[in-house]
Amino acid sequence: MADKTGIMTPVRQFFSRVPRWVYVLVALGMAVSVPLFEQAGVIETLWLRVGIRSLVYVMLAMGLNVVMGETGLLNLGYVAFFAVGSYTTAILSSPRLGHHYDFWVLIVLSTVFAMAAGLLVGLPTLRLRGDYLAIVTLAFGEITRITFNNWESVTNGPGGIPQIFRPQIFGMNIDKPSEFYYLVLIFVVIVAILLTNLKASRIGRAWNALREDEIAAEHAGIHGTSLKLLSVVISAGVAGLAGCLFAYYQQFINPTYFEFLQSVLVVCMVVLGGMGSIPGVMLGAVLLDGLPEVIRQAFSKWLPEALGAETMNRLPQAVQTFFLEFDRYRMLIVGIVIVVMVIFRPEGLLPDKLWRREVHEEDPREMEKTRQKLFDFDEGHRDLEA
């Protein structure tokens, strides 16, 4: 893949020579500066809201990545865990049943309940093979949504739960968008650090081994079922945490937030960014959630301001409606993106090393590279011995 185009090779080499922490710092700096720009009046508050939503999706994508990218189990009902987290927070911190628990208690409770849900789903289903598991998780996701929709006495059914209390952290009331933004960002960073470490740990390597060849992994002493269960539970916990933050931010939730399409959207983020690669799925989430908003804003505001209304009107009608009603085309494009990515670049935009190797196993170029690397390694050894 890499050396197909001659022009791109030096660019690629340059970018791969920059150390990784530079990228991390740049991304973090960009993320931190969004509310500062907002306070300075450069951008509108709208972008802050888009940013918060994107961050929640980033967290979801990272969580799904654990189970889908690392362990190779497709989960099509991921939003169910998100729903469990959200509803836990909403029920225990709103006038609905008159509870008002502390923020930290609910963060923990949401995560733990989502983890328990993950355990409940995982225990009976994990012996199924990939595609069946996907369908069963889908069914579980739908059952969860239908349950929340119909369990009137607790969840208020389709009416949803309004007036969720604002969180209070160390005596500080969080109610401005910029404060929420930082709150979610902090949790995203924490989760990202934890998951990156987990990926490099013994457990992460065991997950990768299970994904690549389950039988071989089990023969190497990896306990398949319990590790798979662990990955499902951890990913569910991340979704529960995201759900808790989402409920606090949104202040109102109802079952329509947790439909099947949301799960598909998160799956698409992971596929687009690169399964198994944490920076990749972050990029995928930001692209799929933030980019449509950017496009719509660009066409409804920035372009007319820059070009003048007449030039805009001279564009073909179809193009105008396409960009103005971009939301209607969003899921359509998501569908196309999944198919195109899966066919042409299954390893994603920012691929994980292992995944790329796995996907291009048959690729002669990739094999040649590996052979060359092994050869160099061998030579090096011989030199050392000499």
Added chain:
Amino acid sequence: MTFEHIFRLTMSGLTVGMVYALIALGYTMVYGVLEFINFAHGEVFTIGGYIAITTLVWLGVDDGTPIGTKVGYFIIALSVSIVLTALLGWLIERIAYRPLRGASRIIPLLSAIGVSIFLQNAIILVWGPEAIVVPTSIIPDQFVTVFGVQIRLLAFVIIGSSVVLMAILTYIIKSTRIGKAMRATSQDMEAAEMMGIETNKTIAFTFIVGSSLAAIGGFLVAMYYGSLKFDTGFLYGLKAFTAAVLGGIGNIPGAVVGSLLLGLVENYGVGLKLGGLAWFFVVGLMLGLYVQMIRVPARRKKHIRDEVRTPEYEAQVVNVYRFPIPYALQTALAPRTDALLSVSARHALRLFAGNVFLASMAVLFFLNRDFQFATMWQHAISFAVLVLVLMFRPAGILGEHIEEKV
């Protein structure tokens, strides 16, 4: 619960079941050949219905059209729908699935999900998010009195035409050259290729047949309910998939049996005013008992060691599973010295505890007021069936040979 009530539920269950069967056949045939779940099949079904309705509207049929012309127009609409939908099925296979042949399992499924989302939103874009209404019905919406119960005429039409279609399908698969090729491909693709079968063409043909059946199903559903919505296919697709799994995926008679069973279960579930979660546990209990009383004893019987293979001993071991309660009590009271039977009896204790749990949960949810309004839970029933079948018996009712692949 009168006879009339039950009969009506049965008839509507059979009708819905037949429609499920038309879709489930597409799932199961594709699974048989390619071993992957064609997630986009539900949307193909919806598009089939939409095309037929659009053609009817375009031809200008309404209630005033004389019956002869009407029949002609309906045949035209159905043919257009079948041809276009078959083309769509072929295109999907060509564009989204063929390049991925030989990739790891999760990849084609992702592609199928992408296609499904794409098609669903394409429907919204082309036809709008509102339901599309059938301009008129070909058969006057009359009721037929059978055993003193009034049944919609359309129900009989749907059941009859589905039976005819299944007979044709059976003929194609059993007795024609291409059917033979399909069977060979589903048994072993590589070997079939070596025998000179063009597997790519066979797979394309499978998609075409499946899509045509789905188109007819879409047309019938549109006739029956009078309208279609863009997300109709998602639910129908999932339920049909459930039915295919229930019957044993990859198994064509299994798909029909599973579909009819699912249709009946769903309708009885609504009729009995049993909520979704209660159903979950009731079905779980049923399946659990089935597995314990028929499946496990047979397997255990095979595995009893040769030296203890007396008929009495065999019978005893089998009975542990068939009547868990006395044996559970037995271990609880006095642990057996006989190793194998002791282990089995302990297993029986666990089975018994599981059954008690499921039954008590069912009763709990049955008594809870929130969980009683059955129509709201109708869709949950099939999801519950799906989860439970895959948990307890992934091979389905009729599928044996799939078991090791699952």
